[in-house]
Amino acid sequence: MAYIRFFMNQSQFLFEAAKKRIPGGVNSPVRAFRGVGGEPFFVKSASGSRLTTVDNQELIDYVGTWGPAILGHAAPTVIEAVRETALRGLSFGTPNPLEVEMAETICRLVPSVEKVRMVNSGTEATMSCIRLARGFTGRSKILKFEGCYHGHVDSLLVKAGSGALTHGHPDSAGVPAELARLTITVPYNDADAVRAAFEANPGEIAALILEPVPANAGLYLPEPGFLETLRVLCTEMGTVLIFDEVMTGFRLARGGAQEVYQITPDLTAMGKVIGGGLPVGAFGGRAEIMDQLSPDGPVYQAGTLSGNPIAMAAGLAQLREMERIDGWAQLEKIGAAFEVAAREAIWGLPCTFKRIGSMFCLYFCEGPVRNLQDAMGSDKVRFGKFFHGCLEQGVYFAPSQFEAGFLCTAHSESDLSRTAEVVKANLEKVF
Ligand SMILES: *Cc1c(COP(=O)(O)O)cnc(C)c1O
Numbered sequence: 441m442a443y444i445r446f447f448m449n450q451s452q453f454l455f456e457a458a459k460k461r462i463p464g465g466v467n468s469p470v471r472a473f474r475g476v477g478g479e480p481f482f483v484k485s486a487s488g489s490r491l492t493t494v495d496n497q498e499l500i501d502y503v504g505t506w507g508p509a510i511l512g513h514a515a516p517t518v519i520e521a522v523r524e525t526a527l528r529g530l531s532f533g534t535p536n537p538l539e540v541e542m543a544e545t546i547c548r549l550v551p552s553v554e555k556v557r558m559v560n561s562g563t564e565a566t567m568s569c570i571r572l573a574r575g576f577t578g579r580s581k582i583l584k585f586e587g588c589y590h591g592h593v594d595s596l597l598v599k600a601g602s603g604a605l606t607h608g609h610p611d612s613a614g615v616p617a618e619l620a621r622l623t624i625t626v627p628y629n630d631a632d633a634v635r636a637a638f639e640a641n642p643g644e645i646a647a648l649i650l651e652p653v654p655a656n657a658g659l660y661l662p663e664p665g666f667l668e669t670l671r672v673l674c675t676e677m678g679t680v681l682i683f684d685e686v687m688t689g690f691r692l693a694r695g696g697a698q699e700v701y702q703i704t705p706d707l708t709a710m711g712k713v714i715g716g717g718l719p720v721g722a723f724g725g726r727a728e729i730m731d732q733l734s735p736d737g738p739v740y741q742a743g744t745l746s747g748n749p750i751a752m753a754a755g756l757a758q759l760r761e762m763e764r765i766d767g768w769a770q771l772e773k774i775g776a777a778f779e780v781a782a783r784e785a786i787w788g789l790p791c792t793f794k795r796i797g798s799m800f801c802l803y804f805c806e807g808p809v810r811n812l813q814d815a816m817g818s819d820k821v822r823f824g825k826f827f828h829g830c831l832e833q834g835v836y837f838a839p840s841q842f843e844a845g846f847l848c849t850a851h852s853e854s855d856l857s858r859t860a861e862v863v864k865a866n867l868e869k870v871f
């Protein structure tokens with residue numbers, strides 16, 4: 441082994457060891473770089489907009505730990521809150537004051553949330569929303585959109601066969617076909633398909649779940665009127681409208697995408713930013729629905745570490761700092777500057793750039809990109825070359841064409857101008 445190590449850098453050496461004991465060498469599949477080829481790098485520390493790899497390469501980071509690091513990595517206020525809270529104990533398994541403060545903060549920032557419960561991941565949040573919607577309505581079927589990701593929940597790892605009325609089949613081995621059949625999938629931005637699905641399943645659809653801004657197949661936006669139509673249809677049909685704001689929540693605005701688009705969902709799934717980098721999720725909404733949860737109601741839901749004091753402290757510190765500095769206004773400015781540079785760089789090339797606030801995506805295809813099928817038209821091979829070129833020059837974008845990029849308040853003008861240079865140079869190389 442020692443002589444092999446001689447020919448490897450630290451990341452390669454660690455990845456070899458990881459592959460022996462961790463499936464695929466990673467604890468979450470996208471980290472394995474399968475979308476772009478090659479091998480992942482290992483990080484030893486992160487600060488602000490930068491990652492430092494175990495081989496001492498410094499990278500300008502546009503992944504931000506997949507969204508949570510909205511103030512940049514290791515934001516001093518967040519670190520301080522974690523340090524101070526940890527000294528008083530890591531977990532109590534009893535109610536603690538920070539849970540109340542977190543609940544009040546979420547309800548204040550997201551007015552559609554009248555009551556909220558904390559969980560430990562975004563997946564747990566969407567899973568709990570689905571069970572709650574089923575318990576509340578007494579119905580079984582779920583309607584979702586192609587290309588919207590809601591974590592690795594059985595009922596939500598489902599793709600439709602073809603056409604609006606086909607019932608789903610599993611996207612993953614291990615999801616029973618019987619369960620997948622309860623999930624109906626339609627294309628995003630297609631209100632007629634949603635209407636048709638409701639008509640074909642009268643009185644049977646418990647919930648319609650969506651990312652109000654889909655950001656797990658790259659990034660595309662809801663067309664004018666689309667979200668409004670969903671709201672009207674769900675009200676008419678007695679279906680629970682669930683916004684999965686695990687990514688957009690506390691990022692696109694204080695109150696997330698529902699504030700930007702002025703839509704009031706019945707339930708909201710949250711995560712990422714509210715944890716400040718610790719494992720946190722939350723779900724909440726109309727009190728009438730939330731009151732169905734145990735111990736008050738018949739829908740069971742629980743968690744040993746839910747509402748963990750360290751996690752609450754980290755999330756609260758991050759949200760407090762975002763409010764103090766009006767981080768959302770800063771991010772819009774940074775995003776606008778980033779967009780100007782990106783549009784200049786892709787001028788005349790068959791590329792499509794999408795941005796809303798601090799989220800962005802560069803597709804290697806002509807637009808428009810308005811749903812999963814359009815996004816799939818992107819040239820992944822070209823993207824992979826572009827990705828590796830940028831990485832070599834110190835700019836880290838998400839290692840997949842089908843992930844959004846994230847800006848944070850720590851991205852400086854010099855980060856952006858260096859990034860613009862690197863992007864331009866690598867676009868020239870791949871076209
Ligand atoms: C990341 C994400 C999830 C899953 O959250 P985890 O914390 O990874 O379980 C769910 N929905 C959306 C929209 C996400 O972006």
